[in-house]
Amino acid sequence: MTTLITGGAGFIGLEVVRLLLSRGEKRPLVMSRNPSLKRLGDVADEVEVIRGDLGNFSHVLEAVKKARPQIIYHLGATLSVPSEADPASAMQTNAMGTFHVLEAARMFDVPQVVFASSVGTYGSDIQGDIIGDATIQRPQLFYGMTKVFGEHMGLFYRRKHGLDFRGIRYPSIIGPGVRTPGAVQYTSWVIESCAQGRPYTIWVEPETRVPVMYIKDAALATVKLAQAPRQAIATVNYLVTGVTPTPSAGELADAVRSKISGARIEFQPNVELQRLIQASLRPLDDHKARQEWGWKPRYDLENLVQDFLLELKAHPPVAGDSDLTLAAG
Secondary structure (H helix, E strand, C coil): CCEEEECCCCHHHHHHHHHHHHCCCCCCEEEECCCCHHHHHHHHHHCEEEECCCCCHHHHHHHHHHHCCCEEEECCCCCHHHHHHCHHHHHHHHHHHHHHHHHHHHHCCCCEEEEEEEHHHCCCCCCCCCECCCCCCCCCCHHHHHHHHHHHHHHHHHHHHCCEEEEEEECEEECCCCCCCCCCCHHHHHHHHHHCCCCEEECCCCCCECCEEEHHHHHHHHHHHHHCCHHHCCCCEEECCCCCCCCEHHHHHHHHHHHCCCCCEEECCCHHHHHHHHHHCCCECCHHHHHHHCCCCCCCHHHHHHHHHHHHHHCCCCCCCCCCCCCCC
């Protein structure tokens, strides 16, 4: 089977590539605007790289025409902080880029597209005590708005053209190599900084509980959703959870200290960020994913931190990627 992964050199995309290769996939095609052989690291010789911009329809058409894939994992996107800084670029990459992928899939008879969405599609005016698949989506950030649009475009192509579109809404992802600034990126950076022997200051209160998922669980959920029988897919766009119960920032810090002798972690809450994060925090209910295609995360907090440290040794950060500070905004 031929597979095309947009954003395949990115954070989740690269982990999906590794998982597919481990399962016997032969030379998946990776589409990236600026593919880095250093970033691809140990899998660079096992994939075929296509340079292309999702916002350029001709680039997407050429990639799909060349690959003639049976499935497209559409994981490429401009994330939340850069989307807020440059919404015009995010509109082109995220919204139009998703349209380009769906339309190319229709034109070249690609059977399936799996779309990476986010809990960022929900807002801070959530009614009720939990977030589930039926929770109203009124995102505050431009990134979330483009992802809602992508979900609904996929539903249109599924209804109108019979495309086997499926979407997955990730919570905050923890893993080595996170570089895009964000309000909750401390969840990854505290582990990486302490592993490198540097102190780290967490900018939320110790009691703050942000739903998180380990990067390997994110990749597993993505591939598992793709491989589920079509007749099992009723909800189509699915929320998924990771570490359960949701750990607090203080519990995360304790887990890091237990694995890294001498880890220096402090808390200095940022009042504005704390307010924004707190307003949107709710437990996540992913029972639809569990019922319809058998989703179940593998990593608890302790195993997550342990594997994170092992992955740091196996895949060291690319040179110049060591500044793990929050770009406030």
